Amino acid sequence: MGKGDHIYVERYYGFVPYTHHGIDCGDGKAIHYSGTDICKIPLKDFSQGQKVYVKQYNNSDVSDIVIMRAESRIGERNYHLVFNNCEHFANWCKIGKDESEQVIKPILDLLDFFNWRLQDQERQYYKNLIDKHNEILRKVSYPLNNEHQDISKILKDNAAFKQNSYQVAYQEQSDFLQLEENSLVTDKFDYTILQNLLENGFWQEADELTFYAMLKVVNRENDRYFRPVDISNFPYKDLLIIDKLWLTFSQELFGFSVQKAIYQRYGFVFIGCN
Structure with a gap:
């Protein structure tokens, strides 16, 4: 890091990841948009114990101009999440143009999701239809000896079945292994939020977000x-990401691969799908 660098740290707002941006003054301090105003603070207060990254630019102005721009706006109190945030400020200091990548994804996807999710009456109607449909499938497809036995317990206790579902996920789908570990963004959706929901055990919210994401993709x-x-x-890529996330955080209890293995286990054959 050096004087005039555009620096940033990774943070979380609840389960939502975001990056906080500022300008390195080169003297152990940073200028940033605090959320209320633009101010100069010690670098350690900016980082809050997190690793500090430097954003790379192909073309940017010299450090003295960057610092002059940053200092000229100290005291400004016009913060706006979408139109004038900390990343806008840091980009403007570096190149004279204010732009922000992080407000595109995943924040806007999340706002769309909650707007979609909060339509309670309509959502409950569709949930009831899905529950009825699932109940019919359970009666037809899974003739278990004990009708009150929990399917998740069966999966946990059945080591052979777990191994089989693992092989289905990773052997039949060789592309799965070639997927970059941190590749959670496609041209259709940012699955970072889904990862955080699953990682923190918000299963119902993750299930609803998965449904919403799949609908939005198509x-x-x-x-x-x-x-x-x-x-x-x-x-295919969206399908693999969703499957991978559910497999990973449910310890291979849930995911499309598991559903496929269950489907095939009871003798059903896929029709009309590759």
């Missing part, structure tokens, strides 16, 4: 159901 969030063509043409 542009069906307003209709709230999938057509056969939507399922057949669902993007």
